[in-house]
Amino acid sequence: MRVTLKDIARETNLSVTTVSLVLNQKECRVSDSTRSLILKTAEKLHYYPNQLAVGLVKQETKTIGLIIPDISNHFFANLALGIDDEMLKHDRNIILSNTNDRPERDLKSIQVLKSRGVDAIILAMASNVDQTHIRSYKYIIDTSPIPIITVDRCNPAFNCSALKLNNKKGAYNAVSYLLSLGHKNIVCITGPANSDSTQERLAGYEWAYRDAGVSLPEKYVFHGDYLKQSGNEAMKQILQETKATAVFAFNDLMALGAYHCLRQEGLSIPEDMSIVGFDNIDFSDMLEVPLTTVNQPTYEIGREAAKRALLEITSPEAEKQTISFEPHLIIRKSTAKPR
């Protein structure tokens, strides 16, 4: 923080007020000569405003907080990019906070970001929350003086806007497709059991079976944690314990883990096993066998979340809104009729 308004005021023999007025384009009542003098001096001195001071008096910092589990995850990286691109248009910056999927860090981060005066927070909650956490989240969100927008992971009990994929529909589409190919024994590799997305995708799975009039397999739920390794391990278990002909992984990363396991076991996709993923990350069409998956318009969700945050900043009275994005099944080479 080098040059201040005061420096310019001294240099030009004018008051700080006048300088402030001019530099903020509120120049209506300032003579052209002084205005250009100020502008010139500011330029010469390389002046730029101290946004801390501005934020302090205006009670608005033009920053927004972004809390996500892990920026190195493609999903969240694209989300962040969408948000940042939109924010850039509005001269806002984002303060990033990775939580490593830990609920306590979500909670802590909300506090820290408020401390930093962010005008809004966009939150992708940790996936492994228990009831105690939920209560904390709910209290913090419901009483928050600034808008908190949840994305991807959310809870209907919270009084906040939420943007998310229609998970149930996505799972429904995926499983319906597998059923239509003739698979009867389709198993799932889920995310953490208590996460909403897991619950919703499971519901979509069951809905598809019901809708097709096919009876559910005896055991079809295998728990993962959205990381690659868990997909690998779940797949091993599936091979041992079931006669499944198709696997619906609740994200692409775990589908990748499943690929890995199948390759290790010398099995082929889709001949020995059909696989469907969820997310459509960059690489899912670059695999040995391009992955059939449910597309999630992540970048777009980020942009919309940003827009929503902006809206709620300017209109705090706006009704909280749940915005649903429609999924789209992308059929590639990892799925075929069972043999």
Added chain:
Amino acid sequence: MRVTLKDIARETNLSVTTVSLVLNQKECRVSDSTRSLILKTAEKLHYYPNQLAVGLVKQETKTIGLIIPDISNHFFANLALGIDDEMLKHDRNIILSNTNDRPERDLKSIQVLKSRGVDAIILAMASNVDQTHIRSYKYIIDTSPIPIITVDRCNPAFNCSALKLNNKKGAYNAVSYLLSLGHKNIVCITGPANSDSTQERLAGYEWAYRDAGVSLPEKYVFHGDYLKQSGNEAMKQILQETKATAVFAFNDLMALGAYHCLRQEGLSIPEDMSIVGFDNIDFSDMLEVPLTTVNQPTYEIGREAAKRALLEITSPEAEKQTISFEPHLIIRKSTAKPR
């Protein structure tokens, strides 16, 4: 910004000074009873400090700026994660700025972040800079009142610390390996022509040939832009214009594009063409043919960059330092003897 020190002072009938003293652990000269009263009241009122105000008076915000071309790129995402993890340990936050690889946005972002009072900036420059840009960067960096640390992309003329992979050595390793397999006609898919990393890797390529006493192919430079599509297009050109038996792509993304092209053409890796990449992104070992590539310890570079920034914040007089990370060739299945 709800509750302030003043509120606590009023509630406890003490002065703002005392409250501040206690809440900042500078409690040496405060009686135990008042101290616990203050602590209790702060708790009750859900007080948390306004960091804008703190930053304003302390001239330090405990934030650092991160400027990168694109957070959705695996390389930068991992870099960001490394930085954020390290910063978290020191109770600092990062303000993120994506530039879409545009030099003007780098320059603008430095300004904006300074305006926001960041204590340091970690900068991964845009790759397509011209001489005019370089001059601007140099001026801004050399005269910056706060430390600016460059990562990955940098320029030796700047007076700032730089962290980067030993690109020349990485390329040398990759090409030496291909030569040792018996390839004579190895071509490159480079990044933007005027980027340092491209120049360095090219130098490493030539060094390897020189070192092996093999004469350089007639044409071996094919320009890409570090994006997948450019790898695809370069590969097409290579197939048309050369008799290359091996391709060294300057990053994995372009190697992926090359894979795609080869698959389209019905050619096999490594039988018809050996491929080596650079970066070792997550997915390079999950491909149809796992990719031989030069590992770049991105997360680690991020952490070290963060440490360096922290050090230069506390010791502004510290000598600027260039920190080099040693590359490591990971041999997988995309390389074999030429046939």
Added chain:
DNA sequence: TTGAAAGCGCTAACAT
């Protein structure tokens, strides 16, 4: 052991 006062850099009513 505690408090008063000044000031960080800026904005905005309210003079003049």
Added chain:
DNA sequence: ATGTTAGCGCTTTCAA
């Protein structure tokens, strides 16, 4: 057309 003043929330001498 321009300046005075107060104050955003906090820290930090200095005084009591």
